[in-house]
Amino acid sequence: MDDRSLNGNILIVDDKADNLRLLSRMLGQRGYEVRSAISGSAALMAVRALPPDLILLDINMPAMNGYQVCEELKACEQTGAIPIIFLSALSDTADKVKAFRIGGADYITKPFQVEEVLARVENQLTLRQMQLKLQRSNQKLMQEVQQRKRAQDILQDSEAALRQRTQEMEAALEELRLTQMQLVQSEKMSSLGQLVAGVAHEINNPINFIHGNLRPARDYAEHLLMLIQAYQKSAPTPPELQAQMDSIDLDFVKQDLPQLLESMQVGIDRIMGIIRSLRTFSRLDEADIKTVDLHDGLDSTLMILSNRLKQEDNSDGVEIVKCYGDLPRVECYPGQLNQVFMNILTNALDAIEDENSQRLAQGRSPQLGQITISTRITEAQTVQISILDNGPGMPDSVQQRLFDPFFTTKPIGRGTGLGMSISYRIITERHRGTLSCTSTLGQGTEFVITIPLQQSQSQPQSLTMHGREEAGLSPEPC
Ligand SMILES: Nc1ncnc2c1ncn2[C@@H]1O[C@H](COP(=O)(O)OP(=O)(O)O)[C@@H](O)[C@H]1O
Ligand SMILES: [Mg+2]
The missing domain is CATH 3.40.50.2300 (Response regulator)
Structure with missing residues (x-):
């Protein structure tokens, strides 16, 4: 070389x-x-x-x-x-x-030998050069590998950050959706409350006139009838007057008028009861914490739902069995508790009615739907309200998601899937209570609400819009 x-x-x-x-x-x-x-x-x-x-x-x-x-x-x-x-x-x-x-x-x-020495020297130097070159390209290669690894690490990091960001965004979006739906729902409830209160107020005045005037009207009618009777006794009735009396069937009028006025009184009393219930249900004047009789709240909610319930004079509708205990007045947010009663009772009625329509569709006879409402005071000085239905019950898969926002098994337009999640929060967050559910397929479902008799001063004034997980709450397993 x-x-x-x-x-x-x-x-x-x-x-x-x-x-x-x-x-x-x-x-x-x-x-x-x-x-x-x-x-x-x-x-x-x-x-x-x-x-x-x-x-x-x-x-x-x-x-x-x-x-x-x-x-x-x-x-x-x-x-x-x-x-x-x-x-x-x-x-x-x-x-x-x-x-x-x-x-x-x-x-x-x-x-x-000169040529041998030179040849060997050159040989070694060439080898050495090649070795160094190899070493250098090896080093370069290693550097490249490291750089690639670093780039890969950075890529992986940013990918992970992106994934996390996406998850955060999705969670925020879900939270926003929930908040929006809850706002809509509570806005709906409050509009319903306002409407109910408005209607109740408007009807109240004319009903009061009727109620106030009915008693004197009954008295006047009685006096007039007595007067006619006395007049008839004191002198023979002239024939033209007798003909008029016959044509109006005075004897029947004398007998029917007091009954008619009596039934008007019953009707008025019933309307006044309804108005009282509507006002109790809307509780517009009681947005703050109040000490109330929970049975009033339950009864007013039942009143609102009365068209779906069995009345004394007919056999349709779901029967309500009340096992009310001796409850003291309870400190709570009455309007919100009524909303919870409404949600649970509506679900029970829906379940019973759905079951019966299915039975009818299959040619079987419907069964008598029954909801038993029991109240009692516990040893731990809490109030317990149980609402038990004999509907179809829920499979495990439904029970596990029952309190999840937007979970519904009802068709679009009928269910929002918010009733139970809102109720859960009203009871646990707002009233520091518990809401649990036990359900057996084919037998029925029981919801049990437990709240303390008194709320502490540090209660939040408005329902927070956080998710349950965030608030560290999770429903008791059914
Ligand atoms: N008493 C009950 N019996 C059977 N299923 C029930 C009962 N209460 C609730 N559910 C189930 O829980 C689901 C969620 O209820 P809810 O949150 O009130 O939403 P929605 O009534 O709008 O569907 C209902 O769709 C229903 O499947
Ligand atoms: Mg519901």
């Missing part, structure tokens, strides 16, 4: 000055940069000062021989990779083996 562009830096180590000169000249003429060292220790110093590309190392030297120098250089990280060609007059194979074993790259025997 005649390429001198490598221009390697070579260190020649030999204790014979003649050898040093000869080799220096030979290699110097070929364009190499040559340094020489006359002993092992001088060689080590020269290498450490400036590591050469190649070392020609004599084996046989006093004080420190070539093997020792080689071993020291190989042991050191900075110098270990420098190729060493051993020089020796000995042609003993054992020495050659040792030279290779301790890390020598090649071996030249003296006396030197």
Whole structure:
């Protein structure tokens, strides 16, 4: 190989000055940069000062021989990779083996043959260059791998951040949807309350006139009838008057008028009861915490639902069984509690009615729907209201999601899926109570509301719009 562009830096180590000169000249003429060292220790110093590309190392030297120098250089990280060609007059194979074993790259025997020396030197330098090149591209490769790994890590990180952000956005969107629906729902309830209160107020005045005037009207009618009777007794009735009396059937009028007025009184009393219930249900004047009789709230809610309930005079509708205990007045938000009663009772009625329509569709006779409402005071001084229906009950899959916002099994337009989630929050967050449900398929469902008799001062004034999970609440398992 005649390429001198490598221009390697070579260190020649030999204790014979003649050898040093000869080799220096030979290699110097070929364009190499040559340094020489006359002993092992001088060689080590020269290498450490400036590591050469190649070392020609004599084996046989006093004080420190070539093997020792080689071993020291190989042991050191900075110098270990420098190729060493051993020089020796000995042609003993054992020495050659040792030279290779301790890390020598090649071996030249003296006396030197110029072309052999040059060929071996060039060979080693080329190898060394290739080795260095390989090392450099290896390093570059490693760097690239690291950079790629870093880029990948960054990508993964940003992907994870993006995923998290998306999840957060989805959660915020869901929260927003829920808040909006709840606002709509509570707005609906409050509009319903306002409407009910407005209607009740408007009807109240004319009913009051009728109610107020009915008693004097009854008295006047009674007096007039008595007067006619006295008049009839005191003188014979003239024939033309008798004909008029016959035509109006005075005897029947005398008998029917008091009954008619009596039934008007019953009707008025019933309307006044309805108005009272409407006002109790809307509780517009009682948005704040109040101490009330919960039975009034239950009754007024039942009144609102009365068209779906069985009345004394007919056999249709669901029967209500009241097992009211002896309850003290309870501190609560009455309008909101009524909303809970309404939600639970409506669901029970829906369930019973659906079941019966299915029975009818299958040609079976409907069963008598029954809702039992029981109230009692517990030993822990809480009020318990149980609403038990004999409807179809719920499968596990429904029970588990019962309190989830927007969960409904009803067709679109009939169910919003908000009734139970709102009720749950009204009871747990607003009243620090519990709302639990037990349901058996084919037998029915029972909801049990438990609230303390009194609310603490630190109650929140408005229902928060957070999700249940966030508030650390979860419904009791059904
Ligand atoms: N008493 C009950 N009997 C059977 N299923 C019920 C009863 N109460 C509630 N559910 C079930 O719970 C679901 C959620 O009720 P709710 O939150 O009030 O929403 P919605 O009545 O609008 O469907 C209902 O769709 C129904 O499947
Ligand atoms: Mg409902």
